[in-house]
Amino acid sequence: MDQWSEFASLLQQPKGTLFLAEHMLCVRDRSGLLKPLRANVAQRRYEARRDAENIVLKARQMGMSTWIAGRFLLKTLFIPGTTTLMVANTQESAEALFAMVQRMWENLPTPLQSGIGKRGRANARQMTFPAMDSEFRVASAGEPNAGRGLSVTNLHCSEMARWQGDSSETLAGLRAALAPGGELVLESTPNGAYGCFYEQWQQAETSGMVRHFFPWWYEPAYVGARVADFTEEEEVLVQREGLTAEQVGFRRELARRFGAMRVQEFAEDAVSCFRESGDCFFDRDALAACAKDMNAPMDVRRNGALQVWLPAVPGRRYIAAVDVAGGGSGGDYSAVQVVDIATGMQCAELQMKMSPRDLAKAAAEIAHEYNGAMLVVERNNHGAAVLAYLEQERGANVFVDRDGLPGWLTDVASRPRMLSALAVLLSSSRSLFQGERLLAEMRSFVVDERGRPAAAVGCHDDLVMSMAIAQAVRARIA
Incomplete structure (x- = not known):
């Protein structure tokens, strides 16, 4: 058990978390192949700045849900008495997130999986680890009693801008379930300059929540055909953000494929991505x-x-x-x-x-x-x-x-x-x-x-x- 205690202390340090994730967790890559979870740029930047309360605004498919789920799984395995709850926008999304977590568990090192990580109760929404008196759960934001009756150690609210119902009321109930000293992550792509996620983002600095913004170019796979001549707008991005000609080519392809939805699905800054997204009735x-x-x-x-x-x-x-x-x-x-x-x-x-x-x-x-x-x-x-x-x-x-x-x-x-x-x-x-x-x-x-x-x-x-x-x-x- 001493070895596992050392791992628990490693999780408090960014470098320790990166090390444990790479050596213990496996995920499927974009080609469907199983491989070790090696942190990308966005995941590393998140890990370097994370705190007890975090809000993540991101472009799509940046791997943040994967990283948060993996990190919380390790905390659930190594820290006694931990309850982790992931809340997704739909039941289908909740089940997909949990399937990813189950895959991580299935590919844990054998000594961990058969030792303190041995599962007790396991179904499509919950895994328990009796040796550590810990559990990992998922729920849908649409469930009226999500998080009720629990004392939650780690709370991950996924794609919060797309939660159905009164998301402010749902979040308030979940916050009430978060134990003192617990860790909170609100995470989403933008969906209009309104709603609970937008308000939480706007108020983050005064509420003590750490803001993390990850634009699409943090993902190395987002490249396209090389562009020779830049427009004035593209030149500004190249100079300010260091974009390559291949990334500019990808951006042009996004404009062709997504039109006005590009700024929502592939955010470039933390202001326009809200203003230009959603289905606003007024101009x-x-x-x-x-x-x-x-x-x-x-x-x-x-x-x-x-x-x-x-x-x-x-x-x-x-x-x-x-x-x-x-x-x-x-x-x-x-x-x-x-x-x-x-x-x-x-x-x-x-x-x-x-x-x-x-x-x-x-x-x-x-x-x-x-x-x-x-x-x-x-x-x-x-x-x-x-x-x-x-x-x-x-x-x-x-x-x-x-x-x-x-x-x-x-x-x-x-x-x-x-x-x-x-x-x-x-x-x-x-x-x-x-x-x-x-x-x-x-x-x-x-x-x-x-x-x-x-x-x-x-x-x-x-x-x-x-x-x-x-x-x-x-x-x-x-």
Whole structure:
């Protein structure tokens, strides 16, 4: 057992991990041949900088899942009482990852495999090692109880940007299962500038998580036909990253084969790979340009919930559009967008979790401040309650629709029209939009699997919908 203890201490050092992986683990290469796991450039760079909490943003097929799985298998074998959990985006992916881990076990050195590495219970999702009181598990992010009831030592969240359901809630549950001093790895290719993985990447520096970015050229197999003449963009990459003529040839082939998806599947930097990936409903170039022209609010109230860019001007007319949350004060956000009727300029924005009564009062106060602005309340669902409370507000200027009923009805006919009109307005007149929160929601407003524009899973659309309502009514009455 002393020898195994020495191996456990080696795993704490990058060089020791590299040595053990090469001498104990085998994987299939791109040709399907079984060979020792020799670390590539990305794997070595990861090992040199890894810490207790890590987030990995990468191009596809960089071998990071393989490396993390192998390293965690060694920790499970050599460190008593270890529980390793790998969580994949789908059940199929989880089973594929576990098949790779099983292959590593099957090709361990015989003394290890028949000694402390001898398996107890083994199936398609779990291996136990009774001699070390350790186990290795896989799960799907779609499982409602993934990680529940476990005390996890090593947690690997694979392809997290593609997790289904509320990935923030799933990650929170998994983090709760991670034991003090445990090791965490969040890993994925990009999938849009929204969602839990994107947020974790953006917040990594302040949260103490180590960021690892691995562009496609770290993989030595990614080469193509030699290129003689470089474009200006290619010349910049050659000078900055040291790309070879063969790598430039591979990059051109990627552009031909993948088109706009190249920057997602074969990331080159940690900014554009997010911005240019995913199925964003709004024009990405317009969003990027809008982000550069953002102005800070001149006034912030209600602990930041209410932001004001342009105060009311005497004689001007305004709309205050209200999107009502379905869950009241404990659920989603409600939102109010104030827009100048003549210009369409965003003047103020409220985003807050409120009851229908409090929302009606807040909207009425904002409308009063903006020269008795027209209050346009989406009357779907809980909007009816807000409209009822507004009847008690003296002087409230409530919008009445063409059907003679107060409020705005968002239905299968009006919804696509008003969202499309908002998308056109963003592209043609981006200076109308001031709010960073609105812009963030636009980035995470995607075309779903049914072809319907909606907030990405785990994201909000209250600011988008209230702005779409405001602009739709403005176009009708201006």
